[in-house]
Amino acid sequence: MIGTALTTAIELLRRSEVVAVPTETVYGLAGNALCPKAIASIFEIKNRPRFDPLIVHASSVERLSKYANAFPEAARRLADQFMPGPLTLLLDKAAIIPDLVTAGSPRVALRVPNHPLTLSLLQQLDFPLAAPSANPFGYISPTTAQHVADQLGSQIPYILDGGPCQVGVESTIVGFEDGQAVVYRKGGVPVEALTALVGPVQVREHSTSSPNAPGMLKSHYAPSARVVIGNIKELLTKYEGQRVGVIRFRETVDKLPAEHQLILSPGGNFAEAARRLFAGMRQLDRLQLDVILAELLPEEGLGRAVNDRLRRAAA
Ligand code: TXA
Ligand code: MG
Numbered sequence: 424m425i426g427t428a429l430t431t432a433i434e435l436l437r438r439s440e441v442v443a444v445p446t447e448t449v450y451g452l453a454g455n456a457l458c459p460k461a462i463a464s465i466f467e468i469k470n471r472p473r474f475d476p477l478i479v480h481a482s483s484v485e486r487l488s489k490y491a492n493a494f495p496e497a498a499r500r501l502a503d504q505f506m507p508g509p510l511t512l513l514l515d516k517a518a519i520i521p522d523l524v525t526a527g528s529p530r531v532a533l534r535v536p537n538h539p540l541t542l543s544l545l546q547q548l549d550f551p552l553a554a555p556s557a558n559p560f561g562y563i564s565p566t567t568a569q570h571v572a573d574q575l576g577s578q579i580p581y582i583l584d585g586g587p588c589q590v591g592v593e594s595t596i597v598g599f600e601d602g603q604a605v606v607y608r609k610g611g612v613p614v615e616a617l618t619a620l621v622g623p624v625q626v627r628e629h630s631t632s633s634p635n636a637p638g639m640l641k642s643h644y645a646p647s648a649r650v651v652i653g654n655i656k657e658l659l660t661k662y663e664g665q666r667v668g669v670i671r672f673r674e675t676v677d678k679l680p681a682e683h684q685l686i687l688s689p690g691g692n693f694a695e696a697a698r699r700l701f702a703g704m705r706q707l708d709r710l711q712l713d714v715i716l717a718e719l720l721p722e723e724g725l726g727r728a729v730n731d732r733l734r735r736a737a738a
Pocket of ligand 2: 564
């Protein structure tokens with residue numbers, strides 16, 4: 424069921440059930456992060472391999488601090504600036520966090536989501552919420568309550584509806600190696616904004632399947648239609664005669680029906696492009712296309728996060 428009743432969500436979560444919740448990035452599939460039974464349900468509903476760990480969400484940095492053994496100075500600075508917000512910090516895990524949450528890793532991923540409904544929910548609970556994106560493993564992440572219902576509606580008792588997600592791509596995941604910040608997943612906080620605060624950061628490109636390379640499974644966010652990245656005009660010639668969709672940054676193409684075209688931001692705005700990406704991909708995916716042709720955005724700001732999702736959709 425889809426609804427806006429916090430009390431229903433709270434009651435279910437207290438009983439170790441799983442509830443979908445809105446965040447500013449994407450919808451999450453949430454359960455009590457301190458309860459192995461709730462965590463096990465999350466993995467099962469998502470059909471997610473147990474080696475892929477979950478992010479732990481709380482209502483404030485102060486509450487998050489209880490789940491990390493140490494909060495280094497650079498992490499503190501990032502937290503002060505970007506929490507609540509689309510930033511996830513990888514820190515040494517406190518013993519209270521079950522190993523199932525971190526897939527046995529000594530580090531835990533921590534985040535304060537910036538959504539009024541979910542912040543209020545978290546404030547009223549006396550435990551944190553573990554929440555992966557609320558999609559079946561490997562598919563496009565949900566940015567509306569209806570997206571969640573379309574795929575997982577029959578498996579979860581409640582979907583808390585907080586409207587469409589305002590950022591639209593997942594959080595940026597940042598950890599520290601030898602005191603230097605490392606970005607493991609590009610997301611809602613642009614790399615440039617991190618650099619401005621803590622100096623140069625390393626950016627890890629994705630590996631194939633290592634649990635040590637967080638959020639980095641190479642193939643992900645994938646629609647059922649094949650995605651091919653390149654120069655749209657050349658690709659259109661190459662795939663002539665097939666049922667084709669396109670994803671472009673600003674401009675439409677001639678000779679393709681409008682509904683086959685996802686134009687991310689006619690005005691060239693990266694934030695708008697990120698916000699519209701996943702919903703647009705889902706729409707294209709309903710058209711039973713043979714192939715989706717996509718062009719990359721400029722590699723800057725949120726354009727990097729959008730490109731990362733497109734590349735992985737094509738992998
Ligand atoms: O924006 C977001 O981060 C959303 C919303 C719901 O908060 N959540 C999200 O969760 O994207 P998920 O599970 O779809 O992606 C989280 C990624 C995973 O790929 C996982 O590998 C990585 O974070 N991760 C989580 N905990 C980790 C840990 N302890 N060590 C390394 N990687 C971790
Ligand atoms: Mg996900």
